[in-house]
Amino acid sequence: MPFYTRANAGEVLPDPASPLGWTLVFEQGLLPGWLRGLVEFGIYREGELPMERPPVAGLFGGYFYINLSHCRVVAIRMGMTVEAFDAALLGSAAAAPPYQPHPDDPCDKCSAKVAQTIGEILAASRFPQIDADLDRVLARRRDRPDLAALSAAGLVAHARSFLPELDNAFARHDYSTFGSAVGPAMLAEACAAAGEPAALLDLISGYGEVPSASPSWGLWQLSRLPSASPEFAEAFDGFLAEFGQRGPNEWDIRAVSWEAGPDQVLALVDSMRHIPDEDSPDARHARLEATRQAAAGRIRAALPDASRASFDVALASSARMIPLREQTKLIAVTAINEVRLALRELGRRGVAAGYYAAPEDVMMLLESELDDYVADPARFTPVIAGRLAQYLALFEIEPPFIIDADPAPLPRWPRRARPRPEPAKTGEVLKGIGGSAGQYQGRARVGMDLPAAMALEPGEILVAPLTDAAWTPLFLVAGAVAVDVGALNSHAVVVSRELGIPCVLSLQDGTARLRDGMELAVDGTAGTVTVISDGRP
Secondary structure (H helix, E strand, O other): OOEEEOOOHHHHOOOOOOHHHHHHHHHHHHHHHHHHHHHHHOOOOOOOOOOOOOOOEEEEOOEEEEEHHHHHHHHHHOOOOHHHHHHHHHOOHHHOOOOOOOOOOOOHHHHHHHHHHHHHHHHOOOOHHHHHHHHHHHHHHHOOOOHHHOOHHHHHHHHHOOHHHHHHHHHHHHHHHHHHHHHHHHHHHHHHHOOOHHHHHHHOOOOOOOOOOHHHHHHHHHHOOOOOOHHHHHHHHHHHHHHOOOOOOOOOOOOOOOOOOOHHHHHHHHHHOOOOHHHOHHHHHHHHHHHHHHHHHHHHHHOOHHHHHHHHHHHHHHHHHHHHHHHHHHHHHHHHHHHHHHHHHHHHHHHHOOOOOOHHHHHHOOHHHHHHHHHOHHHHHHHHHHHHHHHHHHHHEOOOOEEEOOOOOHHHOOEOOOOOOOOOOOOOEEEOEEEEOOEEEEEEEEOOOHHHHOOOOOOOEEEEOOOOHHHOOHHHHOOEEEEOOOOOOOHHHHHHHHHOOOEEEOOOOHHHHOOOOOEEEEEOOOOEEEEEEOOOO
16 A cells, blocks of 8 residues: 555645644544444455554655555445546546555455445434434533643543544544445436536535534624624634634644634634625525525436436435534544643643743644653653754645655655746636536635635635635635645535535645636636636736
């Protein structure tokens, strides 16, 4: 399994992984659950891959990568072709290294179990175990002990107590992720048979119960209230109580969630105040729901009688599984935030003692060092300082999109500060993948990170490397979205579909060759971005 990719990995950990975030949250919690979920779904046999540091993912140059070779095994055992899978994940099969067949890639026993699991998913109308998981982790969040009253050892123990939740959360996330691909794949076949292949995006949009898009509703309500009013203060507290575990780079405990840094929310609310009421999330949802129902009626009527029952099953499964995938993600990030807050309290005490400058600096420790740190934190002051300097230097690296298991030495990796390529010319068409249907023309706003993207003005086209939950409110401001990296279940696509704006993903060199102020035409159905003008007077 030699090949790794940043596709889909970039939206999980867009920045370099913190040492403690990786060695505690990922290696001790998420990665074992990831492999266990693959076995339970039927992708792998028990013991086929090692449980310790399973090769489904890796860390190179501090950056998180998904194992592309593993993904191709998944495709084969789920009955897909490698070519189709590469095109869906990477945006362009030409960018992928050649597939190297291995005799162990196919597995009839695994494929049979996968088929059984898929059959159960298509037949299911509810998922009580996953609902119970969410209720349990939210209850643990509500019942959080007074962290300031815990000893240092108690804080570490509290953080580690969430490792079983993280293991379970990612096993469930496997189930919902693979399950959420089944219905849309069936719908794509039905749309093609009906002569409307582009209708697929309408059929999987506007569900209204997608957790990744839900903060937009809460932020919208806040933006309708005067900021100095008692009503705003009460609603703001309620928003943090419901959504405070979300935020930028939410899979890494070094990042500051909305709960840990509430000022981030105020900035997002201010960016939404000038949006007219007719563009509210509820109004958008009503329009999308009507479009989805109309498209479903057309496709169903165009199908032969023998195909309609299968179409109905696929439609219902998509409506259940796409929100369910976001629900399992919410379970994971909620548990991660509880780990984050416990360790930030440990870090706050380190700042008070003068060991380092910011609470998140404690995330420079390794999981294996936590107990020794509790016993003698002063001893780790130079360790944390040295690692922090090395860690921050990793932000200057531009991680390659695809690498193999023996990558080039880190000094040879490209740097973000290198000269940008020539801008795209008027009339040039940049190609990606259509993720959310529709066409839109407007000015470009290139945001390489969230602070830069906050300059987005109403109706501008957001051009970004990738997005995560903290970017969600900007989708209410944007007229369309184009991202360098992503697949059909990426954050940018899911939220764009829920809010009814065109989205193009896997747009090669989008942020490198597009410039602020360019007039662009985005076709979220065809997956293209056309430069209408360079935007200069």
